[in-house]
Amino acid sequence: MRMPLRQEVHNLLERGRDRQLRLAVTGLSQAGKTAFLTSLVNQLRHAGVEAKLDLLPAAREGRLLGAQRLNQPDLGVPRFPYDPGMAALRDTPPRWPEPTRGISELRLQLRYRPARRGWLTPETAHLTLDLFDYPGEWLLDLPLLQHDFASWSESQTHHQGPQRQALFTRWLEGVKTLDPAATADEAQLAELADAYAEGLKRAKQAGFSDLQPGRFLLPGELEGAPVLQFFPLPALSLSPEALAALPADSVYATLSERFRYYQQQVVRPFYREHFRRFDRQIILVDVLGALNAGPERFEDLSRALRQLMKSFDYGQRSLLSRLFAPRIDRLAIAATKADHVTPEQHPALVRLLEALLAEPLKDLRFANVPVKALSLAAIRATEAREVSHEGKRSPALRGTTLDGEEVLVYPGDVPTSLPSPAFWTSQGFDFPSFRPMATPQEALAHIRMDAALEWLIGDKLA
Amino acid sequence: MRMPLRQEVHNLLERGRDRQLRLAVTGLSQAGKTAFLTSLVNQLRHAGVEAKLDLLPAAREGRLLGAQRLNQPDLGVPRFPYDPGMAALRDTPPRWPEPTRGISELRLQLRYRPARRGWLTPETAHLTLDLFDYPGEWLLDLPLLQHDFASWSESQTHHQGPQRQALFTRWLEGVKTLDPAATADEAQLAELADAYAEGLKRAKQAGFSDLQPGRFLLPGELEGAPVLQFFPLPALSLSPEALAALPADSVYATLSERFRYYQQQVVRPFYREHFRRFDRQIILVDVLGALNAGPERFEDLSRALRQLMKSFDYGQRSLLSRLFAPRIDRLAIAATKADHVTPEQHPALVRLLEALLAEPLKDLRFANVPVKALSLAAIRATEAREVSHEGKRSPALRGTTLDGEEVLVYPGDVPTSLPSPAFWTSQGFDFPSFRPMATPQEALAHIRMDAALEWLIGDKLA
Numbered sequence: 001m002r003m004p005l006r007q008e009v010h011n012l013l014e015r016g017r018d019r020q021l022r023l024a025v026t027g028l029s030q031a032g033k034t035a036f037l038t039s040l041v042n043q044l045r046h047a048g049v050e051a052k053l054d055l056l057p058a059a060r061e062g063r064l065l066g067a068q069r070l071n072q073p074d075l076g077v078p079r080f081p082y083d084p085g086m087a088a089l090r091d092t093p094p095r096w097p098e099p100t101r102g103i104s105e106l107r108l109q110l111r112y113r114p115a116r117r118g119w120l121t122p123e124t125a126h127l128t129l130d131l132f133d134y135p136g137e138w139l140l141d142l143p144l145l146q147h148d149f150a151s152w153s154e155s156q157t158h159h160q161g162p163q164r165q166a167l168f169t170r171w172l173e174g175v176k177t178l179d180p181a182a183t184a185d186e187a188q189l190a191e192l193a194d195a196y197a198e199g200l201k202r203a204k205q206a207g208f209s210d211l212q213p214g215r216f217l218l219p220g221e222l223e224g225a226p227v228l229q230f231f232p233l234p235a236l237s238l239s240p241e242a243l244a245a246l247p248a249d250s251v252y253a254t255l256s257e258r259f260r261y262y263q264q265q266v267v268r269p270f271y272r273e274h275f276r277r278f279d280r281q282i283i284l285v286d287v288l289g290a291l292n293a294g295p296e297r298f299e300d301l302s303r304a305l306r307q308l309m310k311s312f313d314y315g316q317r318s319l320l321s322r323l324f325a326p327r328i329d330r331l332a333i334a335a336t337k338a339d340h341v342t343p344e345q346h347p348a349l350v351r352l353l354e355a356l357l358a359e360p361l362k363d364l365r366f367a368n369v370p371v372k373a374l375s376l377a378a379i380r381a382t383e384a385r386e387v388s389h390e391g392k393r394s395p396a397l398r399g400t401t402l403d404g405e406e407v408l409v410y411p412g413d414v415p416t417s418l419p420s421p422a423f424w425t426s427q428g429f430d431f432p433s434f435r436p437m438a439t440p441q442e443a444l445a446h447i448r449m450d451a452a453l454e455w456l457i458g459d460k461l462a
Numbered sequence: 463m464r465m466p467l468r469q470e471v472h473n474l475l476e477r478g479r480d481r482q483l484r485l486a487v488t489g490l491s492q493a494g495k496t497a498f499l500t501s502l503v504n505q506l507r508h509a510g511v512e513a514k515l516d517l518l519p520a521a522r523e524g525r526l527l528g529a530q531r532l533n534q535p536d537l538g539v540p541r542f543p544y545d546p547g548m549a550a551l552r553d554t555p556p557r558w559p560e561p562t563r564g565i566s567e568l569r570l571q572l573r574y575r576p577a578r579r580g581w582l583t584p585e586t587a588h589l590t591l592d593l594f595d596y597p598g599e600w601l602l603d604l605p606l607l608q609h610d611f612a613s614w615s616e617s618q619t620h621h622q623g624p625q626r627q628a629l630f631t632r633w634l635e636g637v638k639t640l641d642p643a644a645t646a647d648e649a650q651l652a653e654l655a656d657a658y659a660e661g662l663k664r665a666k667q668a669g670f671s672d673l674q675p676g677r678f679l680l681p682g683e684l685e686g687a688p689v690l691q692f693f694p695l696p697a698l699s700l701s702p703e704a705l706a707a708l709p710a711d712s713v714y715a716t717l718s719e720r721f722r723y724y725q726q727q728v729v730r731p732f733y734r735e736h737f738r739r740f741d742r743q744i745i746l747v748d749v750l751g752a753l754n755a756g757p758e759r760f761e762d763l764s765r766a767l768r769q770l771m772k773s774f775d776y777g778q779r780s781l782l783s784r785l786f787a788p789r790i791d792r793l794a795i796a797a798t799k800a801d802h803v804t805p806e807q808h809p810a811l812v813r814l815l816e817a818l819l820a821e822p823l824k825d826l827r828f829a830n831v832p833v834k835a836l837s838l839a840a841i842r843a844t845e846a847r848e849v850s851h852e853g854k855r856s857p858a859l860r861g862t863t864l865d866g867e868e869v870l871v872y873p874g875d876v877p878t879s880l881p882s883p884a885f886w887t888s889q890g891f892d893f894p895s896f897r898p899m900a901t902p903q904e905a906l907a908h909i910r911m912d913a914a915l916e917w918l919i920g921d922k923l924a
Contacts, residue, residue, distance in 0.1 A: 069648060069649065070648070071646060071648050071688065071711070071716060072648075072688060074688075075687065075688045075689040075719070075720055075723040075727075076684065076687050076689050076723070076727055077687055078683075078684070078685060078686035078687045079648075079652065079686055079687065079688060079691075081686065083649060102683060104686065184533060186531060186532070186533050186534075186541075187531065187545060190541065220682065220683045221540075221564060221682045221683050222538065222540070223540060224540030224541055224543065224566065225537065225538050225539055225540045225541065226533065226534060226536075226537045226541060227537040227538050229541075249533070254533060257537070258537055261537040261538070265537075265538055
């Protein structure tokens with residue numbers, strides 16, 4: 001189909017302007033970021049050959065010709081370890097790729113044939129795709145910018161269930177006799193901060209997600225630095241004026257100072273240097289893992305997601321729009337590990353994800369940020385089967401557990417709305433952790449990676 | 463003794479101005495930085511009580527009243543781990559403290575009685591002592607600032623003995639077929655850089671010291687980033703003009719760009735943010751370890767020290783004075799682990815150290831930087847004994863090896879000048895690695911820590 005010249009020039013300019021796309025992938029730890037990015041790169045490299053990408057029109061129509069890795073522009077950011085990830089998946093037995101820590105980056109150049117040809121349209125065109133992967137935990141620190149130390153302390157000691165409190169026993173014991181007005185003893189503060197960080201790490205291991213300050217979990221080069229040696233002071237009985245009047249070497253003033261430094265030197269730079277440059281974003285959520293772990297951790301995931309989504313709420317008065325004016329123009333939210341439930345449960349999984357995110361989704365739609373919720377499995381670990389029992393056929397999954405045991409299971413029904421107390425007591429949910437399937441093909445088997453790609457980059461390949 | 467008022471006011475102002483001293487401790491890895499700083503803090507905390515500090519007049523005269531830890535000013539710099547170090551030394555059996563990686567910091571406040579009292583002199587005075595510990599490897603990168611990529615490549619492939627070359631086999635194999643003019647393949651460059659970093663790490667383990675780029679050994683948050691994925695290109699046959707004309711995506715241009723980024727974003731910030739703020743510096747050198755390891759590694763230490771000392775050469779045309787104008791006004795160079803040879807060998811140890819540093823010492827004296835060479839043991843691991851053999855009494859050391867074996871040894875004579883080829887073949891040198899002695903006292907046993915302290919801070923306690 002020939003286009004009018006004016007339209008064609010417009011498209012040409014558009015394509016010029018759009019030659020680069022910065023796509024960020026995030027999620028709380030264990031959400032499947034590394035598997036997602038490894039699969040994404042793998043699918044694009046094998047598009048047009050073995051990769052099954054029917055839901056991505058450019059691939060279905062044979063117009064996506066392939067992808068090549070290029071040198072990334074940011075020399076100081078670790079490169080996303082695609083090759084080690086593929087090597088792990090091709091090992092015998094296959095292993096999941098090692099999780100990344102901190103931010104990493106990979107640049108691909110996609111070659112494709114434009115869908116609509118005109119006088120000026122070239123035979124083939126290029127799209128430079130910069131992929132970023134960063135810990136969702138970093139986004140949990142955004143709300144911390146809105147607080148001063150006293151209000152943050154207040155916010156951190158609310159909503160804590162008994163299971164989570166039990167993980168902080170050592171810190172709680174120490175902090176309850178700490179006098180905010182006393183002269184700070186740096187060894188004692190270091191010890192208490194260590195106990196607090198230990199509590200956060202144990203909470204993370206136990207599956208909790210709403211964990212602040214996020215860098216306490218991945219300290220990197222700040223390990224042992226005073227900026228990571230603070231913690232909330234619960235139940236401050238002094239008035240704000242009395243607190244502000246405490247001397248600079250008091251416990252309260254010392255912790256406040258470190259909190260401010262953390263805000264300014266750790267949290268802000270991430271938003272300034274990386275976040276506001278992203279064009280599009282996918283957030284991965286391990287809904288099934290939280291469902292598996294029980295009510296307190298499911299509620300915690302819900303709270304963490306509400307916090308995390310604040311980074312994407314561009315409402316006029318949002319903190320982020322005032323601070324950094326990001327430009328993300330498309331957002332995807334994906335429930336990962338969809339292959340851990342039987343296929344007929346996938347629609348329920350998406351509805352549960354939407355229920356979990358009901359409030360933030362409303363805000364995003366109000367702020368006119370296009371957003372899509374979906375379920376996917378970046379790298380399939382199971383095959384869908386049917387089993388007959390007493391003449392009745394029912395769906396099941398066949399896979400290999402991490403211990404190497406082959407199993408055939410039915411993990412349970414996914415609730416389509418936030419689970420009620422009755423769900424937890426009467427029904428529950430239980431699935432094993434599977435290891436990846438062996439991949440004899442070059443392209444990795446997946447569920448709906450093509451749908452995610454279509455939403456995230458499809459329009460740029462038109 | 464009463465002073466004239468004018469003198470007294472001058473002293474008072476001086477003392478005001480001098481209330482803060484920033485003392486840096488460095489040395490190549492294994493030189494004993496952590497033991498030195500742990501002992502230094504320990505001695506000052508116990509000065510005036512059990513610490514034996516007769517060579518430090520302020521302590522000998524009972525005027526040094528003690529030291530207290532304060533909160534450090536740089537919240538983003540790890541705190542020097544004094545308590546874990548002391549805990550290791552007090553363990554059963556005693557262990558050496560864990561080595562630090564990267565930079566760390568500790569602030570002490572010393573309380574002392576000024577030596578000369580006047581009308582305006584207070585009863586007691588304070589000195590704030592900021593202690594810094596950083597890897598000597600970082601200083602080895604200074605000369606890299608003087609190079610472009612081609613001349614650095616040239617400098618790195620000279621003077622390499624067969625023992626060192628053997629550690630780089632994998633890299634040498636790969637790089638010899640690499641065409642500088644070819645289009646860069648980022649996976650291939652990453653692989654070769656990994657082989658180069660592996661060579662550097664093996665060389666470090668084998669006792670080599672002259673290792674560039676220094677951050678390849680301690681990558682921290684730059685692990686996997688392109689800035690750490692370069693390496694020298696040996697035997698470049700193209701002319702400088704031809705090299706400069708290569709396209710931006712060529713192997714040569716890609717590696718050059720990463721080299722420049724390393725210079726500007728990794729090496730320079732250390733000098734800008736830390737180095738130029740130090741007032742005084744002690745450099746620790748494991749002369750005995752190199753003597754133990756044989757001629758190639760001894761020559762390597764000598765070359766590394768010449769490189770490292772360039773950071774302290776403030777001659778008018780020095781790179782550093784042009785770049786950063788540091789203000790170090792006193793320098794100490796100490797051969798550590800003096801307790802690993804018998805006491806009558808200590809003067810020879812200092813003379814050997816001076817011979818190793820003959821050229822840099824000449825430059826420093828010319829540049830009018832006061833410098834002192836000494837030998838010390840920060841934490842004693844042996845006791846000096848005498849043994850009788852066939853009626854002849856000779857010196858010996860008694861200590862416990864790392865394996866827990868109690869031994870009585872005579873490690874050998876320390877040469878007083880750079881060892882000749884004959885020394886290595888005929889005489890050699892051999893000492894075991896000892897573990898620290900048990901320390902029943904609060905203060906750690908040492909050799910000449912007081913002499914080091916007198917040179918580094920004694921004048922500030924007058």
